[in-house]
Amino acid sequence: MKLGLGAGAQMLRFDEKADRVVPPTGFTARLTLFSAFAMAFLAVFALALSLAAGRVAERWGDELAQSSTVRISAPAGEVARQTEAALRVLRTTPGIVDARALTDEEQRALLTPWFGADLPVEDLPLPQLIDIEETPEGYDAAGLRLRLAAEAPAAVLDDHARWRKPLTRAASRMRWLGWAAILLIGAATASMVTLAANASLAANAQVIAVLRLVGATDAYIASAFVRRFALRALGGAAGGTLIGVGALFLVPSGGDDTGFLTDLSIQGWGWLWVLLIPPVFGLVAFFATRFAAKRVLEELA
Amino acid sequence: MIELENVAYSYGGGELLTDLSLTVPPGSFHFLTGPSGSGKTTFLKLCYGALQATAGHVRLFDRDVRSLGRDDIALLRRRVGVVHQDCQFLDHLPVTENVALPLAVSGQDSGGTDANLKELLAWVGLTARADALPPELSGGERQRAALARAVIMSPDVILADEPTGNIDWEMSQRLLKLLVELNRMGKTVLVATHDLSLIRAAKAQVQTRVLRISNRRLQTAGADL
Numbered sequence: 001m002k003l004g005l006g007a008g009a010q011m012l013r014f015d016e017k018a019d020r021v022v023p024p025t026g027f028t029a030r031l032t033l034f035s036a037f038a039m040a041f042l043a044v045f046a047l048a049l050s051l052a053a054g055r056v057a058e059r060w061g062d063e064l065a066q067s068s069t070v071r072i073s074a075p076a077g078e079v080a081r082q083t084e085a086a087l088r089v090l091r092t093t094p095g096i097v098d099a100r101a102l103t104d105e106e107q108r109a110l111l112t113p114w115f116g117a118d119l120p121v122e123d124l125p126l127p128q129l130i131d132i133e134e135t136p137e138g139y140d141a142a143g144l145r146l147r148l149a150a151e152a153p154a155a156v157l158d159d160h161a162r163w164r165k166p167l168t169r170a171a172s173r174m175r176w177l178g179w180a181a182i183l184l185i186g187a188a189t190a191s192m193v194t195l196a197a198n199a200s201l202a203a204n205a206q207v208i209a210v211l212r213l214v215g216a217t218d219a220y221i222a223s224a225f226v227r228r229f230a231l232r233a234l235g236g237a238a239g240g241t242l243i244g245v246g247a248l249f250l251v252p253s254g255g256d257d258t259g260f261l262t263d264l265s266i267q268g269w270g271w272l273w274v275l276l277i278p279p280v281f282g283l284v285a286f287f288a289t290r291f292a293a294k295r296v297l298e299e300l301a
Numbered sequence: 302m303i304e305l306e307n308v309a310y311s312y313g314g315g316e317l318l319t320d321l322s323l324t325v326p327p328g329s330f331h332f333l334t335g336p337s338g339s340g341k342t343t344f345l346k347l348c349y350g351a352l353q354a355t356a357g358h359v360r361l362f363d364r365d366v367r368s369l370g371r372d373d374i375a376l377l378r379r380r381v382g383v384v385h386q387d388c389q390f391l392d393h394l395p396v397t398e399n400v401a402l403p404l405a406v407s408g409q410d411s412g413g414t415d416a417n418l419k420e421l422l423a424w425v426g427l428t429a430r431a432d433a434l435p436p437e438l439s440g441g442e443r444q445r446a447a448l449a450r451a452v453i454m455s456p457d458v459i460l461a462d463e464p465t466g467n468i469d470w471e472m473s474q475r476l477l478k479l480l481v482e483l484n485r486m487g488k489t490v491l492v493a494t495h496d497l498s499l500i501r502a503a504k505a506q507v508q509t510r511v512l513r514i515s516n517r518r519l520q521t522a523g524a525d526l
Contacts, residue, residue: 018405023393210389212351214450215379216406217372301371 021211022204022224028196032229035192036236036281037243043185043277044244048264050178051273055263057171060164066138067160070099070130074154083128086152090132093147095139102129130155189233189281190288197229197292208300222293226286233285237278245274302327302458302489303348308357310343317343319517321357325491327457330484330507332500333493334522335514341493342386344514345460348491349381350374362457379407382451386463388443390435397422397431400449407454418453425449425479441472448479452488459483461492465499473499481507 070090074082083101090099102110104122107129111119141159148155201208204225211221251264266274303325310318318340325331325348333341346352347359350366359366361377369377390399398405401418422428425445430438438446444464451459461480465473477499484490484507494500503509511522 020394020398021391021402021405023391206389207391210391210402211406212375213378213383213385213389214403214406215375215454217375219372220406 018220018224019227022200022207022228026200026203028200028203029228029232032193032196032232032285033236035189035196036233036285037240039185039189039192040237040240040277040281041244041247042240043182043281044241044248044274045264046178046181046185047270047273047277048248048266050175050182051266051270052263053171053174053178055267057168057175060171061168066134066136068132068134068141069158069160070132070148071156071158072128072130072152072154073156076125078154079128082152082154083130086130086148086155089144089147089151090130093139093144095135095137096132097135098133100131102131186280186284190284193229193233193285193288194292197225197289198296200229201225201293201296205300208297218294218297221297222290225293226289229289230282230286234278234282237281241274241277302362303491304358304360305347305354306358306360308347308354308359310340310347310352311355312343316517318347318514318519321347321519323512323519325458325489327489328484328487329489330481330503330509331491332503332509332511332522333491333514334495334497334500334511337495339514340517341495341514342462344519345383345462345491345493349378349383349460379403379454380456380458382448382454382456382459384444384447384451384459384461384464386466388435388447390443390446392435395432395434396427396438396446399435400446400453402450403454421449421453426475440467441469441475444468444472444476445479448476452483456488458489458491461490461494463494463496464492465494465496470498474502477503477506 070086072079072082072086087099087101090096107126108117108119141157141161145157148157208221245266248264248266303323305321305323308318308321309316321344333344335341343352347354348361350359350361350369353367362380364377366374391402394402397418400421419428422431425448427442427445427449430442435443435446444467448461448464451461459480464476464480468476473496480490480492481503492499500509500511513520513522
């Protein structure tokens with residue numbers, strides 16, 4: 001069967017008479033509609049998860065990539081001297097914009113979530129923290145560690161890489177898992193539409209025989225089925241997307257500082273992806289039905 | 302118009318038809334007869350490209366059917382009106398849409414065809430049944446609707462397979478009259494039937510040639526018909 005570009009264009013053209021040659025109702029109609037609805041609903045969530053994971057990965061990366069910390073753990077009498085020595089080293093290190101020792105209030109603020117606001121920081125043997133702001137190019141961490149070991153032996157450099165990388169990697173993988181889920185949803189939809197189209201074509205073998213008897217080309221016969229399945233998938237996916245977006249609004253927001261599980265909202269350009277779900281499902285159904293029609297019409301010839 | 306040259310057709314390991322040679326000239330009226338199962342339907346299907354000969358050549362409008370793709374055969378079939386014994390309708394569409402189906406599949410718009418369609422339905426006596434669904438029609442009405450569908454594209458050839466098989470004598474005479482009218486309009490008509498009374502009635506109205514399939518071969522029938 002030749003189902004080339006011309007045939008594809010014929011399939012897209014609305015033709016009321018051609019659409020009427022296939023009996024309008026049947027199990028396959030409901031199956032396709034429901035499958036597209038359910039899969040589009042799931043696709044909205046997979047998309048939201050992927051976009052949220054992407055946002056988290058970017059945020060963690062941006063916030064942590066250009067900062068690091070030096071911790072001074074020394075006896076009480078040594079802390080001030082070693083802090084000064086470490087600051088001198090840091091301020092003369094290429095790749096560091098600024099280095100600043102945290103005040104007692106700032107250190108207390110860091111501990112407040114765990115110990116409460118009344119923590120007597122001055123009575124505790126807490127290490128002194130130095131906050132480092134890096135240039136976008138960053139600094140040579142190995143070289144800095146060697147210099148700190150010589151000038152301020154109690155200073156320990158924490159460039160956040162040790163725990164930042166697994167987090168950003170995990171968030172990034174969540175994003176790709178989301179896209180993989182969307183691809184699988186698309187493939188599952190294509191499979192279900194193909195099965196439904198196969199069943200419909202086989203059930204309408206007599207209709208196909210009549211159409212061939214009166215001179216219908218394969219492209220004409222296929223178009224009647226292809227348009228119908230594509231429109232059903234489009235309609236079902238539009239419904240599923242709408243309900244999916246509605247369900248997303250019902251997920252409670254955890255504020256700005258929470259992870260992706262409480263930040264499944266669609267933002268900015270993300271809406272474009274959501275709007276693409278129904279037409280993409282329609283296209284998937286179009287090609288799946290076209291594939292099924294090509295196969296079945298060859299079998300019935 | 303239709304030419305068969307040493308055509309054979311085998312199915313399921315057995316040869317159903319062998320060494321068929323025939324030329325059907327334009328404007329002729331042929332009957333094809335023979336006992337049930339002799340291969341009349343197969344012969345007609347070979348003529349309009351629904352089946353491919355396993356040997357020999359079938360030429361339709363000077364084109365070798367074997368060399369054509371399915372879509373080419375579909376386009377040629379628009380020049381051949383076929384009336385099946387079981388009619389083959391789309392049961393969910395009313396008579397008018399079934400009759401107009403060849404126009405729809407060939408992409409012809411309805412400009413002017415509504416009037417032609419009404420005229421055609423009047424010609425076959427189905428004006429009052431235009432909106433009925435095929436299952437609601439009697440056997441004779443179905444055959445006349447099938448004939449109307451076969452001629453709506455004004456084909457050059459009309460092939461009819463046992464068109465009077467399921468209808469009474471009076472209705473078969475009415476259908477024969479329509480076929481004779483078509484032949485007088487210059488259409489080539491080939492009717493497969495085992496109804497000898499139909500053949501005799503036709504011979505009284507129009508010049509016909511009668512062929513018989515016997516022992517898998519095509520023969521010219523004797524003068525007793």
